Amino acid sequence: MCSPFAIAEMAPLDDAGMAEVSGRGGIYLSGDISINELGGPIQNDYFGRCNEQDKKCGARLAYQLKEGGGWMVLDEIRGMFAFEGLTLRVRSIDSGFGGDGELFNRDVIELGLPDTVRFNDVQFKIAASNTPRPTDPGFMQTDIFDVEMQGDVLMQGNLLVFPEGNP
Template sequence: MSIRPLCLALLFVAGPVAAELQPLQEDEMQQVSGQAGLSIAANLNFAANPAQTRCPGGCGTRVAIRPGNSAGVIVLDNIRGMFSFDGVTIDMEKLNSGFDGDGAAFNSGVMRVGLSNVRFGDFRFTLGGSNSETGTPTAGFQQTNLLTFRANGEARLHGNVYIMGLP
């Protein structure tokens, strides 16, 4: 079957269908239920690249941050393995109560991030300082590794992280 007759058939069927947005009255809005915010799930796999020779067996992903006009770079280096999470929620709310009275004093907007069902599969990274964003071993390349993290398993996190200083 040719694509042209299929397209014509779809146009013929879709032609009479029309949809438009219409405003709802307040009493109609009272009947609508839903949930605000955003929910995210992800499964990330970072593989080592054998061409990157500064790490034994090849290096994983590198994230470099140069703060301001600094000569140095903060790096998350050799990121590899599997990291997945289900049910990350991101929501905005006004923090104006709780926290032993500090919420009322704060009385401002915050971003609430909730995380649960985190899984790691031979997930690792190295935190360090470097003089280069790329990490390509050249003359003058220097990197000081401060911390290497490795996790394999599952973690269940309950609760919220509040990011403050938002309008």
């Protein structure tokens, strides 16, 4: 018993063959991320051990706003993040947005947030820093505010990331 597809071989497609192929572009993601959940069974040493005496622990995300400028920081990130069906794709904005879409007429990155994006007992700090890492020489950080979300937060909709500057 042999299926006819079992002996098919792969072959390259030329431009004419590719023109007949249709599909949807984008990425579909699902997963769970736990970062030093307080009261959780396992504390991950990679992000620093959390305990009652030392509240400074968790992940750090630093991004530079412009070349040679300072750093915006999400620091001491802790909690559980889960998502099912998070999508990432490029979307063309050429209409809508109160008439501004036609003038914009460019592509944006769309992050699709299905109703199963869940945050649970999340904490993080938003700060400004002169270096990306606290271990760098001369490190100085100014905390702007702390965020703490107890319980579940469900999100849905789309997040659009617009490019800066002229095309």
